[in-house]
Amino acid sequence: MTASYTYNRPSRVSDEARSKVLTAAVQLGYGGPDASARSLRRGSTRALGVVMGEHLSYAFEDPQAASFLAGIADVCADAGYCMTILPITGASDDAARIPSAAVDGFIVWTTSDDDPILQAIQAMKRPAVVHGGPAIPGLGLVGIDNRAAAHAVGAVAFAGAERPAVVSFPLSRARIGTIMHGADARDVLFPVTRERLEGYRQAAEEIDIAWHRVPIGVCAHNDAAEAERITATLLSLPEPPDAIAAMSDEQAAGVVRAAVAAGRAIPDDLAITGWDDAATASHLGLTTVAQSLREQGAACARVALGEAPNPPAAPWSVVRRGSTRH
Amino acid sequence: MTASYTYNRPSRVSDEARSKVLTAAVQLGYGGPDASARSLRRGSTRALGVVMGEHLSYAFEDPQAASFLAGIADVCADAGYCMTILPITGASDDAARIPSAAVDGFIVWTTSDDDPILQAIQAMKRPAVVHGGPAIPGLGLVGIDNRAAAHAVGAVAFAGAERPAVVSFPLSRARIGTIMHGADARDVLFPVTRERLEGYRQAAEEIDIAWHRVPIGVCAHNDAAEAERITATLLSLPEPPDAIAAMSDEQAAGVVRAAVAAGRAIPDDLAITGWDDAATASHLGLTTVAQSLREQGAACARVALGEAPNPPAAPWSVVRRGSTRH
DNA sequence: CTGTTAGCGCCTTCAG
DNA sequence: CTGAAGGCGCTAACAG
Numbered sequence: 001m002t003a004s005y006t007y008n009r010p011s012r013v014s015d016e017a018r019s020k021v022l023t024a025a026v027q028l029g030y031g032g033p034d035a036s037a038r039s040l041r042r043g044s045t046r047a048l049g050v051v052m053g054e055h056l057s058y059a060f061e062d063p064q065a066a067s068f069l070a071g072i073a074d075v076c077a078d079a080g081y082c083m084t085i086l087p088i089t090g091a092s093d094d095a096a097r098i099p100s101a102a103v104d105g106f107i108v109w110t111t112s113d114d115d116p117i118l119q120a121i122q123a124m125k126r127p128a129v130v131h132g133g134p135a136i137p138g139l140g141l142v143g144i145d146n147r148a149a150a151h152a153v154g155a156v157a158f159a160g161a162e163r164p165a166v167v168s169f170p171l172s173r174a175r176i177g178t179i180m181h182g183a184d185a186r187d188v189l190f191p192v193t194r195e196r197l198e199g200y201r202q203a204a205e206e207i208d209i210a211w212h213r214v215p216i217g218v219c220a221h222n223d224a225a226e227a228e229r230i231t232a233t234l235l236s237l238p239e240p241p242d243a244i245a246a247m248s249d250e251q252a253a254g255v256v257r258a259a260v261a262a263g264r265a266i267p268d269d270l271a272i273t274g275w276d277d278a279a280t281a282s283h284l285g286l287t288t289v290a291q292s293l294r295e296q297g298a299a300c301a302r303v304a305l306g307e308a309p310n311p312p313a314a315p316w317s318v319v320r321r322g323s324t325r326h
Numbered sequence: 327m328t329a330s331y332t333y334n335r336p337s338r339v340s341d342e343a344r345s346k347v348l349t350a351a352v353q354l355g356y357g358g359p360d361a362s363a364r365s366l367r368r369g370s371t372r373a374l375g376v377v378m379g380e381h382l383s384y385a386f387e388d389p390q391a392a393s394f395l396a397g398i399a400d401v402c403a404d405a406g407y408c409m410t411i412l413p414i415t416g417a418s419d420d421a422a423r424i425p426s427a428a429v430d431g432f433i434v435w436t437t438s439d440d441d442p443i444l445q446a447i448q449a450m451k452r453p454a455v456v457h458g459g460p461a462i463p464g465l466g467l468v469g470i471d472n473r474a475a476a477h478a479v480g481a482v483a484f485a486g487a488e489r490p491a492v493v494s495f496p497l498s499r500a501r502i503g504t505i506m507h508g509a510d511a512r513d514v515l516f517p518v519t520r521e522r523l524e525g526y527r528q529a530a531e532e533i534d535i536a537w538h539r540v541p542i543g544v545c546a547h548n549d550a551a552e553a554e555r556i557t558a559t560l561l562s563l564p565e566p567p568d569a570i571a572a573m574s575d576e577q578a579a580g581v582v583r584a585a586v587a588a589g590r591a592i593p594d595d596l597a598i599t600g601w602d603d604a605a606t607a608s609h610l611g612l613t614t615v616a617q618s619l620r621e622q623g624a625a626c627a628r629v630a631l632g633e634a635p636n637p638p639a640a641p642w643s644v645v646r647r648g649s650t651r652h
Numbered sequence: 653c654t655g656t657t658a659g660c661g662c663c664t665t666c667a668g
Numbered sequence: 669c670t671g672a673a674g675g676c677g678c679t680a681a682c683a684g
Binding site for chain 1 (some may be wrong): 364409423427
Binding site for chain 4 (some may be wrong): 328330338339340343363366367368369
């Protein structure tokens with residue numbers, strides 16, 4: 001029909017025919033091409049699917065996740081693509097929601113090795129990318145070298161320390177909060193957490209501290225309040241730590257609060273490092289790992305759009321501030 | 327075909343036929359029903375469209391917007407609906423992206439009276455709701471009574487003051503930052519801003535200050551740094567304000583910084599109020615307007631799903647803290 | 653510049 | 669419990 005051209009290539013239709021179509025459309029209450037029918041016919045939905053953590057609303061609770069999404073949004077807006085966030089709830093039917101999403105490609109926020117979402121996405125045979133990890137055959141991977149970064153920031157955190165400790169993200173999707181010593185990498189199912197712990201381990205061993213002697217405060221969530229509580233516990237141990245490397249600036253902010261409450265001087269009594277170089281890190285003068293989640297989000301979107309090949313590992317750097325020993 | 331039943335009503339198919347279908351599917355590389363075709367046939371996409379401000383990435387830069395989105399996410403996750411954020415860029419083709427979105431309903435973050443998006447959505451004849459305003463015939467409206475809330479918090483801000491002032495959101499989508507006196511409501515195209523200014527006006531007039539004598543620092547964006555700069559300018563006026571009502575806690579945080587930099591005591595030299603009761607408000611001890619953007623987001627989602635009628639105006643309250651006079 | 657044809661993949665309806 | 673038919677609304681490709 002000429003009607004289709006009227007909407008899709010107006011120039012291919014005479015002014016007369018076009019206005020006839022348009023007036024008829026108004027009379028019939030026709031509001032333009034139907035998006036689903038168009039997607040079916042074209043074979044493209046012009047939407048990117050985003051899977052954020054174990055519950056959809058997580059996307060809007062973690063400030064780093066928000067930066068990441070903003071990066072995706074920048075690229076989607078330029079490309080005219082919708083950003084479709086999938087309704088993940090943590091229930092067993094999550095994987096079934098992957099194939100029923102009308103999207104051209106997928107972006108997955110870092111998850112655990114055993115997350116069934118990953119297989120479901122792999123089976124879709126559409127462009128897809130994982131942020132942070134795990135690496136999955138057939139899917140792209142965007143992120144920094146977490147082990148190297150943890151090694152580097154851990155070396156700064158633990159410099160001059162005798163009793164280093166770590167405040168960690170959870171080890172698995174069970175999200176058990178606990179205090180342990182020298183986590184075994186095989187028990188750690190979140191690859192980002194695993195790599196960072198391995199990096200901290202290297203840093204500890206370089207100051208001649210055996211990993212099994214390093215206390216690790218494992219938090220169930222990335223949350224300042226929980227980090228504060230677990231730090232208070234660490235500081236009340238018989239041999240309290242004199243350096244703590246945390247996995248986010250959020251957590252580090254909680255560590256700082258607990259240190260202040262316990263009367264510790266920073267960095268002399270307790271050196272502290274964060275991760276991400278968020279606004280709170282510069283406010284608090286935290287030594288931290290700088291990376292751009294926004295740029296990484298944009299990179300993910302380009303891969304999921306099929307616009308770019310999988311990029312090389314993203315850049316990072318250690319930002320030294322007053323929370324560590326010179 | 328039996329194949330369709332195999333995926334949609336497995337119980338309606340014998341075990342034998344089902345496994346035959348499933349093995350054939352694997353051999354043919356068939357990954358289950360196609361989402362677009364299913365949407366076309368069913369007449370429903372199981373996705374909600376969200377329009378956030380003038381550029382898609384705005385959604386992830388404003389912390390209040392994040393709360394609002396989290397509320398939408400809660401409801402979408404429960405309903406198994408995707409949340410589709412539309413690629414709005416501020417360009418002239420934004421309105422064209424409304425009809426091409428494959429969604430069952432629309433949620434619009436507060437915008438200006440003259441935003442062409444609104445007409446485009448009205449024309450879609452699908453469930454749709456606007457947060458904050460403007461009110462559009464045929465669309466739902468969710469939000470608080472901004473005028474009443476501004477009147478109430480303004481009364482607290484201006485109590486005992488002689489030279490009240492306001493730090494405001496922009497008046498129109500042109501987003502011009504300026505200092506003016508007693509804005510004319512007719513020039514204010516953002517209804518939320520307009521209503522709040524009217525409320526502050528009432529509060530000023532109740533302490534016998536004519537509105538045209540009240541300086542208004544109009545910021546282009548909701549941003550602490552800009553509020554800080556404009557407050558510095560206000561405080562350097564020949565008759566500097568001794569009370570400032572801001573339109574967000576973000577802005578109020580900037581006002582506080584400028585006040586401290588100018589050596590003003592809070593609240594004695596300068597009373598300050600914010601809006602939203604964000605975390606920063608309790609950190610800074612700000613008097614503010616409490617409202618739940620998260621609950622309002624959820625209410626919007628229920629309306630856009632057609633699950634609920636348009637709710638009554640959302641609750642709010644004034645939270646008094648140390649930033650205002652006794 | 654305009655008109656026609658032929659499906660995209662699915663699922664509701666009806667018959668076996 | 670299984671099979672067949674038909675059409676949702678659209679647009680690529682091909683005539684005229």
